[in-house]
Amino acid sequence: MSALSIHGVSKVFPGGTTAVDDFSLEVGDGELVCLLGPSGSGKSTVLRMVGGFESPSAGRITIDGEDVTRQSPDRRPTGMVFQSHALWSHMTVFNNIAFGLKLRRLSPAEIRDRVEGVLELVGLTGYGRRMTTQLSGGQQQRVALARSLALEPKILLLDEPFASLDQHLRERLRDEVRDIQLRLKITTLFVTHGQDEALSMADRIVVMRNGRTEQADRPDIVYRNPQTPFVAGFIGTMNFIEGVVEKGHFLHDQVSVPVPVADGPVTFAVRPEALQLAGAARPRGQARVHRVTDFGTHGLVDIQLEDGTRLKSMVNTPDHFHLGQEVDLKPRAFAVFRDGQQLYRTHLHG
Structure with a gap:
């Protein structure tokens, strides 16, 4: 069993900048948790503190109940894969992977077996004698992953490992990494600012903002x-x-939607796939079509309200809409927020 616990960790850099503020998280055995947030949200600082590359200003980090808060990176049962690969260009693939194993004074036979095993795991069997400069970006990232896995860490740390790769390679590699993680059942903490990666890979997502957990x-x-x-x-x-809620209805220009919350200003939120468009029931609709984009699998219709507010609607038949067309809005699911918190939401229905 390998569990990670982060208890009330904070990080204040010289000069008084607070990167992480009283952050706590439990990562269960075999779980993949993603830290997601914009630049400056503190996600990478959390990861570096777990790996021992930054020291917390406050708080405690434990792995399987053992306090590792003040341990150096080489003494922690963690393996970290960096965005930049961090490979040695003057070494072969084999020697890059074997380096940490040699520091642990493993026998040559055990080192060979481990290196060959992880190369097979990441799909690079037979690449041991190649120089890292002879590899593609995706292959280099596989070597970086293999180097971490060879150490048999209890906790795998991934710091935006796909950020430097092109989209197609990024999608393929993240699927491969998730397959490996599931096969090994290795507890993993993963940092990204890419929502697609978080949604497709994670068991849980921790959205961070200003060094704290937002959700x-x-x-x-x-x-x-x-x-x-x-x-x-x-x-x-x-x-x-x-807009505002008055007498049980959200109101904004010509838009009116029943909402069972107290009167007052609110933010009405609806996703494009939940915003249905219909031909205007009156000579003048609630919105006007500004642009239509056909993506093949679906269409995206940009619409504009009278006050200039721009919205997007996902449609199955983009050819049914054209520039300047008057339309009415039919939200099929939405949420209502006030003072930064959700007041009410509905579920998507047909």
Whole structure:
């Protein structure tokens, strides 16, 4: 069993900049948890503190109940894969992977077996004698992963490992890494600012903002039930409309939607796939089509309200819409926020 516990960890850099503020997290045995957030949210600092590359200003980090807060990186049962690969260009693939094993004074036979085993695991059998400069970016990242796995860490740490790769390679490699993680059942903490990676790989997503947890839950819940406007806007695409609730109806220009919350200003949030468009029931619709984009599998219709507010609607038949067309809005699911918190939401229905 390999469990990671982060208890009230903070990091204040010289000069008074607080990167992480009283952050806590439990990562269960074999779980893959993703730290997701914009630049400066503190996610990479958390990961570096778990790996021992930064020292917490406060708090405690334990692995399987053992306090590792003040241990150096080489003494921790963790393996870290960096965005930059961090490979030695003057060494062969074999020697890159074997380096840490040699420091642990393993026998040559055991080193050979481990290196060959992880090369097979990451799909690079037969690449041991090649120089890292002869490899593609994706192959170099596989070597970096193999080097960490060869040490048989209890906790695998991934710091935006796909950020420097092109989209198709990134998608393929993240699927491969997730398959390996599931096969080995290795507890993993993964940092990214890419929502697609988080949604496709993680058992749980921790959305971070200003060094704190904004929301932590399963990917489907974070996407469908965001608890704050920040999470709603950061995960996926979200349409926001500022307005007021009066007598049980959300109002904004010609838009009126029944909402069972107390009167007052609110933010109305609806995702493109939950915003249905219909031909205007009156000579003048609630919105006007601004642009239509056909992606083949679906269409995206940009619409504009009278006050200039821009929204997006995902449609199955983009050819049914054209520039300047008057349309009415039919939200099939939405959330309502006030003072930074969710007041009400509905579920998507047909």
